[in-house]
Amino acid sequence: MKKLLFFLFITLSTTLFAQKPALVKIQTNAQCGDCKDRIETALHQTKGVVYAELNMETKVVEVKYKVSKTDVATLQKVLNLAGYDADDQKADPTAQKALPLCCQPGGH
């Protein structure tokens, strides 16, 4: 019982108080709410990402990440492989084709 609470405490504190992360803003070509889900999920599932939030007005995704675990180029690559442009890096064509219609460029 005590051990369990200790375990809870440790996991909670490691997730909350890890080393100071960096913040980056990446311009994407998201189009709809579905895109927002896809972009945020793809980044959330990337090692080192603390959180990602896409602003639908500006299409800019704000990513907080741990410098020791990942870098901006990796994050851009993740977006490309999810089918989206990231700053000047173009989307992977196969991944882009696999997106639902509304997420395809000009499909909205």
Next chain:
Amino acid sequence: MVFNFKAQIRGVVQGADSLQTKPLKNVKITLLGAGTSVYSNEDGTFEILLGKQSPDTLLFTIKGYRSDRLVVTRSDRFAALNVVLVSGQLVREIVVSGGKDAHGISKMKTLHVEELTSAEFRKAACCNLSESFETNATVDVSMADAISGAKKIQLLGLDAVYTQLQFENIPFLRGLESAFGMSAIPGTWLESIQITKGTGSVVNGYESMAGLVNLEFKKPKDMPLMSLNAYQNRFGRTELNLQSGQRLSERWHMGLFASGAAVYGTFDHNHDGFRDQALSNTFNLLQRFSYQGPRMEAQLGLQAYADDKTGGQMSFSKQNPVGYGMGLQSQHISAFSKTGFFGKKPGQSLGVIANVKFQDLDGFYGLRHFTGKEKRAYLNVIYDDNIGNADHKIKAGASFLGLQLQQFAAQPDGAMVVGNTRTELVPGVFTEYTYSGNRLSAVIGARYDQHNIAGAQFSPRAHLKYALTPQLDLRATGGRAWRLPNYVADNLTLLASSKAWVAAPTLLPEISWNVGASLVQGFSFKKRKGSISLDAYHTRFSQQFVADRDSVSSLVIFKNLSDNSVATVLQAEFAYEVLRGLDLRLAYKFQDVRALYAGKLQNQVLLPRQRFFTNLAYQTRNKRWEYDLTYSRYSAVRLPHHGIGSPWALLNAQVTRSWKKTELYIGGENLLNFTQHHPIMGVDNPFGSDFDATEIWAPIMGWNVYFGLRYTLK
């Protein structure tokens, strides 16, 4: 009064692409005049600030649905908008609905409805329906007897038989399923649960005396190709769930649900010679289909269930029946079909719901055998239309229930048998009017049923909602409901005792009036949302069929009471996102449930008068970790004849880690390790006159640890 500050428009967007409309997330909502836009949340809700221009037009757009426009003015800040977008698959010229309505998610509904979603079910161990209510203060879950370990639920202080339980608007878990059915539904099959306090809509039947609990299962169209759930706990319980959704053609989808559960751990921690948990094997299969055509939609399904339980003394087993044993064998199959036809006019539709069920139940507690057979057929036809515009809606229809129920149970000596076989034929008609205004919305309905035993029964019901301020909603409800008691089937777990049963010769219908009111104040503090709610409900039975365990200590007396039983329940709840991602819920409940037992109006036995509940949930921003902590404190319960139990508390915790396709969870239950010391009375002589395993009010087993896995393949 003139409001000069900004007017906020709230509402919910739903998509109509099956018989059920469901909330749509990520719908783009644009105010054309002001040029601002927002996206709807997970639950379809949205909030947008109205600019200087009024009236302005809201535009709703999302892929796969037809866009819709709605003109809004400042006065709409009181209204809860409900916009139903029609699936692009439906014929172009038909628009199902699109207007102001109070229906939608909980906050928008005229009725006081609490919605539990699949995110809520993830907070607890998963496994079956009764456990799905454990992170919730409205429904109480408790054990029915110390031998079978069957769980029961209570709403507004009244047993589940007084609450209409339904599967996607089809009444179920009634009749023979009442005693053991709560553990027959795997939690992972559920998409959401709606809990309505007070009498429910007349459309769904006459039995919602205390409330209505509707279960929505996962829909074939939304189900992933495969999802797997495995669970294991330290007491030797293993569960395996497999679900698969498949697209058969553009119009047909199929969903397959399979579940198997086994309890094989043998424990006697309290050294009373009895198993702390009954051994069991349970199988459950459901196959469902959905069809979406241009003018009609349909849902069809077939379910099969089998349960085999063995409990009692450690020496007792199926192969070697020595000593006191308990056994249960139950099988049922059921089929359902729901078809909906859209009319030419917006809002016009015809729905037909049909359901058949066959069940066999056999079992025993010591020498007390019980047996039951049930055949049931149910048909409900509902016509829906708008009167003039979508602010006025009318529903009308007819229903028929045909039921043959056999229920028999033996007395403690194993010989004499109580029970009956009866046939019920219940044709009924109903109508319901819904008004949705800016501030006021109302649902007024009535049904008339002609029962072959209970006679003619008229059930009028009314529900009102008034928005006092844009954030403060007042609701009131009142109505009549009734049911015909099945005293053997409803009370099978009371056989776990040597109290003989004595029943009144005539069986009168149970009739109640329920009135209630609630206040819900929404607020926003430091940009995070919260709510405070207060509600009070009073159920007064003009006739109730009660089990009296007080008058004579050696008997359970089943008797009709007239105007001598009431239930009053008050509940206060506070919810707030304390820190980003950290949600806190606090609740307090007071239940005063009384009936005439042993000549005086006494509290219901084994029901805590007070309950304090708190739930703390934290999810990291990247959604990889989820932490949950649930604490409930119960006041002492009254025991039949001899005093009271003691106050006790329950602490559950769970941690979930999510990856792309896999989720792992580990959790603990009853972490304060509270157990009832002598759950069974007269253990030295289970066939003697003092034996009683029905006075159970707290867990038998101590702290538990479980872990599990969810795997999803799209």
